[in-house]
Amino acid sequence: MTGVLDDDSATGVDPSATLEPDVPRVASRTARWAAAGMATAAALVYVAFSWSQWRRWESPSWDLSIFAQLARRYAHLEAPIVTVKGADFNLLGDHFHPLLATLGIPYAIFPSAFTLLVVQALLFAVSVYVITRHAIRVVGLGIGLALGAAYSVSFGLVGAVAVQFHEIAFAVPLLAFSLVALTRERWVACAAWAAPLVLVKEDLGLTVVAIGLVLAWRSRERIGLWLAAWGAVWLVLTTKVLIPAMSKGGQWDYAGKIDLRHLVTHPWDAAIWFVDDGRKVITVLLLVAITGVIGLRSPLMLVAIPTLLWRMWSSNYGYWGHTWHYSAVLMPIAFVAMLDGIQLAGASPRAWLRRAAVMAPAVAVTVAVMLVPQLDIHRLGDPEFWRLSDRDAEARQVLALIPDDAVVESDIGLMSHVVDRTDVYYMGNEGNPAPDFVLLDTIAGGSGTGPGEAATWAEARHPGTTYELEYDEAGYELAVRTGG
Template identity: 40%
Template sequence: MQAPTGTAATLPPQQTGIEERAAPEPPPEERLERTWWIWAMAGALFFGYSILSLSVHDRLGSRSFDLAIFVQVVRSYAGWHLPVSEVKGPDFPVLGDHFSPILALLAPLYWLWPSVKMLLVAQAALVAGSVVPLALWTRRALGAPAAAVVGVCYGLSWGLASGLESDFHEWAFALPLLTLSLTALGAGRLRAAAAWALPLLLVKEDLGLTVAAIGVVIAWQAGRGNRRTGLVTAAIGVAALGLSLLVLSSFHPGGFEGYFASHNPNTGAAAGAVQSDGGFMGSVERMTLGLITPREKVTTILYILAPTLFLALRSPLAVVLVPSVLWRLSSDYAPHWGTSYHYSLLVMPIVFVAFVDALRRRGTSGRGLYRYLAGCAAVTLLLLPHFAFWQLVKPDTWANHPRTAEAHKVMEMIPDGATVQAGHYLVPHLADRTSVSLHGWGDSRPNPEWIMVDTEVPPALQWPYNHMQQDRAVQEARARGYSVVYDKDGFILLTRTG
């Protein structure tokens, strides 16, 4: 049972079980009239997200891994063939890297707007769209003021900021699906929760475990007659994980062994890999003490739970966090442990839905409710300056950058459809109209028609070549017959003459 629209829930905890059904909804016209501000809030967040992502990209802050890869994937689908990525390797089949067929949904948008920027704007729309079901459910469960606070705090949360700053990722599709599934689960609509969860299997292979976790919660919280829905959902999630791994290994050029070797940081293929002891004892250490060491892992857990004042842990929906958090903490890949990149995108909708569910179950109302909401807002504001959304109030975000304009002028000299090798931060700007790969990457297509590098990239951002290696590679290219077309402001453009 839920409180009437616009009021805080006052039911005692024993009457707020997840198996209860929502109260009858008012007519659609009345619902729209009362909730227009939620859609306006999502629209404002979409605008801010788009500005942030496009600003990072325009200032040459986006990367070949992963934005350029996803552009090439969507270009492939738009061209009516299976996805390949030149950044991964010549005609590399991306279905041998990650199982994300949901990206094909972007192909019609790419027909209308064949630009890398389309992916960034689409991601902003998907993330902002996930605010709507969360705020609507919070409004029904706890009242309009709570919906406003929770919606804004979720929309400005640090995990979303890090993800939106870090190019485009397929996980953007998971946010609205997760939020719709978990809010349906919180409202007792078990079949709807399962139905919204199942499309997650098309987002990425590892989300099979998240779907299984949702199924476990459905089975755990449902009455005996509805437990089958949860068990079937969990079984489908596990089976889909196994099936997607078979698909991935069949598409990977190296087969089953090649796929798992390419995703094992101990092979040294991944930047940031940490060598760990293998064997049984190494696995035991990673799944015990290794879950909380080094200290960065504990910090990340605190950051994930702090915006909800740790109250999210009092909801059964917090179980859905386990797969996403466990694989990160047990990983040997150091970037998985921290708060950077896109790795915390998935956990944000889970913890905020669990937060609302915990408040609803406790029957929190009045001053008690407002204290929790104030605490959530305070933590969100405290973290805000340390993450990417703060860039929107910095003058540098809105300033004109002469080198950026110069870079685009040089890239315009490269004809459409040409084969190119370019620097890490230049590749995404060429991926929507050329066959581009990464200069200095061992698997890049050899002997391209054009080579473009930026010699003024700060040392901390140089990858895969450092300045010395890049200078040597440029000299070797000239010795092989490449001529310099442009050399100014740190940008060098070469073309093959032989």
Template identity: 30%
Template sequence: MTASAAESSPLLPPARPAAAAGPGAVATAASGATATVAVEPAGPVAAAPSPVAASEPRRRRAQHVVAVIAITVAATGVYALLGLTRLSLFRATSLDLTLFDQVVRGFAALSAPTSPLRGVDLGKGFGFNQMGEHFSPILAVLAPLYWIHDGPETLIVAQAVLFALAVPPIWVFTRRVLGVGPAYLVVVAYAVSWPVARAANFDFHEVAFAPLLTAVMIERFHAGRHAGTAFAAAALLLVKEDMGLMVAGFGLFAALRGRRWDGVAYAAAGLLYTVLARQVFIPAVGGDPDMYWAYDQIGRTPGAIVGTLFGDPLHVLSMLVSPQVKIDTWAFLLWPALFTCLLSPLTLMAVPQILERVLSDRWMWWGTEYHHSAFTVAVLLCAGVDGAARLVRWLRRRNAPVDPRTAGGAWALGVCVVALTLVPRFPFDQLIRPEFYERHPDVVAAEQAIREVPDGVVVEAVNHIGPRLSGRDTVLLWNDRPPVAQWIVADEARGAYPWPSPDRQRERVEELKAMGYEVVFDREGYVVLHRTDPPVTPAM
């Protein structure tokens, strides 16, 4: 590839560096960046490089490796601190931390990934295979960690590590496109980004794998390492049944960047996998393929949706921005990259997942409150890097007095500043507030309440108590259904999912007493109830 071609196509694989033509050739840049060759002025005899000069590139490379590792470790610590603190203070929830804890424990026991909590909640019994709700077999890779420590703490730390491991591939990609300085600014922006903050603050979810795998896909494609790209794409498919749509979007991008047949293969594989996961794999383990179909406003089937797209496009367009919360979400997704992601075809990789959210009937998918935006955070940030480089080249072609290094650095600085200014609006802000770590009387009472529950029993627990029991008991969600456990940990003072109000929770405690449950603990609103007769197991 010529220099001009490389400049016009930043996301095509970079040219392989030519063999050194003489002693003036400079060593390859840190962490796999494409080599730059500089030739010394011609002379009768070229002087051999001194040992000090020869060691400089190695020293710089080592310094960058250490710096990137330090950022990765620091990010891991921050994410783990947030999650573990929430767990210790009863702010984590059974939906979804206990659910995933039960699933991975099943994998670790080399058995089915069942979730009694979710199964009983859905009326499907204790043996419900969680792959029948969301097909996420990649969770099996976490199973060996449970052989070391069997408990939800393991998931929180694993999630922290996975989110942080996206830092190195994002750094390498950005360094190759914009340079070393911008690479550090961009990875800091990622590390403190609001989508990661939301996800790290909300229990554990399979989204933990997405930033790492999408960043690896992008970096490997840019490096021309197509086997690595394909491996990361295959792993991404295993994260969740709808990740095939993201892989299909990547295929469209790859086709536009000159890898036509690769793009066709990615798009076809992604769409086929999504169909198989929803229509074959999920029903095969007892799930409902239509459980998360939430698009009745535009069609009850994929075919009907296509008909609406062509028959009433204005209705579909209006759904993208109505109600107001969707406009806010668009802004929060695009503004952290200073909107330059809109200049990059790489954004096509994120579009299906975003549309899947904003076109749905479910309000909780529209906003920024939960973990959903972490699926696309690395993609949009890398697209912003590419878009910034494209903008600089566009300006230079029009003879604008723009220095690429200065412009790239200014953009990266802006991205980092925006990310930092958003921190106070999202969960990382809690970590610098002393009150976040305070153990209030209700926390002490909750600790005492769970000590009343013996190990190895089935217990129905209010949503924020369940995770602390999950490592030693079979936890079910306490709700309004007929009780099935001998032990119940209720909360009469604080609202909790799925209860409509604390008043109804108090009424339920009185109903349980009338059913023969005895109160063995009652303090600060926490009530532990027990009955001596065997639990009633729902039909399987």
């Protein structure tokens, strides 16, 4: 069965006009079901990984606890005061992400930090649907599904799943919708999907500027310039006004991560800082490779530049590599740029470009698959990953000793498992109040304390108080406040 891929009667555009002569058209219903199947499979994989990680008490960082506490506040219609970051710390004074207020809805129904992991999995799966369906539209059913699978296991997405929830989960589907709309010449839809990115994180204002400029160049209409202006205004407003107004220090703390003064006075260093570390070079090369290289032919790759610049110019080496969640927003850009590049090259009179367009999907799939063994997602094939932790019983026992609504000071070990029912403070922050309990994981929590030191540490941390070690098994320690 053949037919149009979508209802384009309102636009007057024949979608088959963008297809190469040797690419068979796929019926809209078939494309939808195939893409939905791929998205469902991706969601199941993401949730399965997150669930096993959760039940094994694994916490890569404190970030899940931060966002769970934020969701808890929003669920109770409160300001996003996140004590994990510090006493009276308003998280909107750290990063500007008001769109995360929507997390309050699912969290109110299922009040668990794990809920956020499911939300992130579903948001990523939505982007898988969008990318897969567009791939089928451009290169046909079989290759389109292969590209959808490659996208679903791309290093940016599975890296983000492995390090648990971050706000960029909302940006990934918005970028997918926006950029696909741009390639299909749906200018208003492109702008409409891109505009909310400024409410996900302040640096995405620059990404919106880039989308607006590419939209203006390709459409020759003012809507692109309006979108670019929207992104620029919000970038300035959030970093210069809104975040400083809600920040304890009265400033945007991340401004100091990039030495802009040095870049202005020594502009030749800009290129050097982009490649002065092997991790930076690998990240850029992998991004190019996963587009099948042909993505460089598309102006959509320009949308990736703002994210790459702030990461590579930052003094924080954690931003430079291709793991963690920092590359998640680059994945929809890379794959839509690749598909756009295939269409542009396929229409080129140059034979070598047409051959490159044919080879690009194979290159992208190969790169994505080859990277999987290097990423945490490969643990899904390890039987050990599906077994409970050797310390499972002890983790449950120590958590059962902490009553609801207690004040807890903790390392990252079990923090995300107690944050939903207590007021949690991170042990590494100054100015925390004396807690009712100190909860430490001396093996995997990053506390830096030795065995049996929870009470001693708490008393030294909070002079004038006394604590007693109530639990000490398998590396888990709980000290309870007894005086002061």
